[in-house]
Amino acid sequence: MDRHFDEELKDLKEKLLHMASLAEQSIVKAVKSLVDRQKDLAEEVLASDEAINLLEIEVDELCLKLLALRQPIATDLRFITSALKIITDLERIGDLSVNIAERALDLMEHPLLKPLIDIPRMAQLAQKMVKDSLDAFVNRDADLARNVCMRDDEVDQLNHQIFRELLTYMIQDTKAITRAVDLLLVARHLERIADHATNISEDVVYLVKGKTIKHHIEEKGG
Amino acid sequence: MDRHFDEELKDLKEKLLHMASLAEQSIVKAVKSLVDRQKDLAEEVLASDEAINLLEIEVDELCLKLLALRQPIATDLRFITSALKIITDLERIGDLSVNIAERALDLMEHPLLKPLIDIPRMAQLAQKMVKDSLDAFVNRDADLARNVCMRDDEVDQLNHQIFRELLTYMIQDTKAITRAVDLLLVARHLERIADHATNISEDVVYLVKGKTIKHHIEEKGG
Numbered sequence: 548m549d550r551h552f553d554e555e556l557k558d559l560k561e562k563l564l565h566m567a568s569l570a571e572q573s574i575v576k577a578v579k580s581l582v583d584r585q586k587d588l589a590e591e592v593l594a595s596d597e598a599i600n601l602l603e604i605e606v607d608e609l610c611l612k613l614l615a616l617r618q619p620i621a622t623d624l625r626f627i628t629s630a631l632k633i634i635t636d637l638e639r640i641g642d643l644s645v646n647i648a649e650r651a652l653d654l655m656e657h658p659l660l661k662p663l664i665d666i667p668r669m670a671q672l673a674q675k676m677v678k679d680s681l682d683a684f685v686n687r688d689a690d691l692a693r694n695v696c697m698r699d700d701e702v703d704q705l706n707h708q709i710f711r712e713l714l715t716y717m718i719q720d721t722k723a724i725t726r727a728v729d730l731l732l733v734a735r736h737l738e739r740i741a742d743h744a745t746n747i748s749e750d751v752v753y754l755v756k757g758k759t760i761k762h763h764i765e766e767k768g769g
Numbered sequence: 770m771d772r773h774f775d776e777e778l779k780d781l782k783e784k785l786l787h788m789a790s791l792a793e794q795s796i797v798k799a800v801k802s803l804v805d806r807q808k809d810l811a812e813e814v815l816a817s818d819e820a821i822n823l824l825e826i827e828v829d830e831l832c833l834k835l836l837a838l839r840q841p842i843a844t845d846l847r848f849i850t851s852a853l854k855i856i857t858d859l860e861r862i863g864d865l866s867v868n869i870a871e872r873a874l875d876l877m878e879h880p881l882l883k884p885l886i887d888i889p890r891m892a893q894l895a896q897k898m899v900k901d902s903l904d905a906f907v908n909r910d911a912d913l914a915r916n917v918c919m920r921d922d923e924v925d926q927l928n929h930q931i932f933r934e935l936l937t938y939m940i941q942d943t944k945a946i947t948r949a950v951d952l953l954l955v956a957r958h959l960e961r962i963a964d965h966a967t968n969i970s971e972d973v974v975y976l977v978k979g980k981t982i983k984h985h986i987e988e989k990g991g
Contacts, residue, residue, distance in 0.1 A: 610850070611846065611847065611850065614836065614846055614850065615842045615843070615846055618840040620837045621837070624833065624836055624837055625833065628832070628833060628836065628850070628853055631850055631853060631854065632853065632854065632857060635854060635857070635968075714946060714947065714950070717939065717943070717946050718943045718946060721939070721940045721943065724936060724939050724940060724946075725936065728936070728950075728953070731950070735957075746857075
């Protein structure tokens with residue numbers, strides 16, 4: 548190994564940001580395919596999942612290599628073990644986007660149930676949370692990370708609102724049930740994407756401040 | 770540090786098994802509270818979540834300590850980084866059991882929609898997958914881990930079966946919709962618990978065989 552450890556860490560950060568940007572694009576494309584009923588976009592999401600999966604393996608191996616050969620301690624050690632966890636979250640965000648794209652493909656086969664307003668809003672929030680959680684990670688920005696955690700409530704609230712609205716459609720017209728359930732699942736996938744961004748952000752606060760905010764929801768705003 | 774590294778690894782394994790057994794108990798209690806409409810069991814699940822969360826932090830810190838002070842390489846390094854990922858899966862299994870317990874408490878307020886047959890079966894499968902995935906991990910048993918991955922299909926199939934059955938209830942009677950949706954969510958929580966057990970098992974195969982079966986579903990039976 549002739550490169551410096553700092554350069555290797557920089558490489559790790561770049562790969563993580565690249566993986567995050569692929570995951571973000573998948574969210575955006577999956578929801579756009581749903582809203583605009585564009586089959587090609589949904590298929591792009593399915594196709595790009597492989598790239599995210601391969602990046603997960605690549606970054607995982609890079610982290611292991613750094614742990615074994617550089618034997619980092621303190622902050623660098625925590626940074627690398629956090630990266631190991633974050634790639635799992637990003638990979639699952641990719642999977643959830645695939646789930647949304649699959650629901651979009653299903654829904655295209657049937658008439659539009661309703662114009663979608665809250666789901667795109669929820670998607671935009673979730674995507675921004677993913678972006679900011681990774682920016683917070685590479686810049687060790689605990690304030691931004693805490694801010695992401697706080698935004699999770701807004702996503703949960705939108706999810707409940709969507710849930711209640713779709714229930715009324717189901718009650719009014721039984722023919723709407725399967726489509727309403729599909730949309731309900733999309734909202735839940737987006738909620739889980741936001742949860743993953745929150746998990747990443749909690750790791751960032753731990754990394755920077757050396758204390759855990761996991762399982763201490765009351766501290767989210769602190 | 771006067772203890773041997775082997776003893777520390779043994780301690781790590783024991784803590785992981787303890788955490789897994791708490792997570793398993795939560796699954797069992799949450800579903801039993803749903804099936805038997807027992808409020809006290811659901812409340813036990815909510816109460817025990819704190820213990821799982823605290824164990825996650827404790828094991829996380831133990832792993833970091835071992836990485837920093839023992840600077841393990843090769844198999845031991847992979848074992849510890851796998852443990853770091855596994856505790857995240859176990860913690861989320863605990864959260865999902867809490868979600869099930871919350872649905873159970875909701876459903877107790879309303880008349881029984883139908884006798885539950887498939888959901889307890891699904892829960893039993895998921896709980897066994899969690900148990901076996903952790904046994905496979907601490908015993909480095911790749912065959913058992915592969916076996917767990919294969920069982921995930923059975924859980925997915927049950928989930929689809931439950932989904933289709935609940936749809937028929939919703940179509941027949943709009944007053945059944947909210948209860949049916951609650952049960953549908955319980956089935957999805959169980960499916961996600963099985964997914965976490967599958968994730969753990971994939972890590973075990975990687976740990977033992979040094980190759981990844983993640984993202985290579987066709988190899989699951991190999």
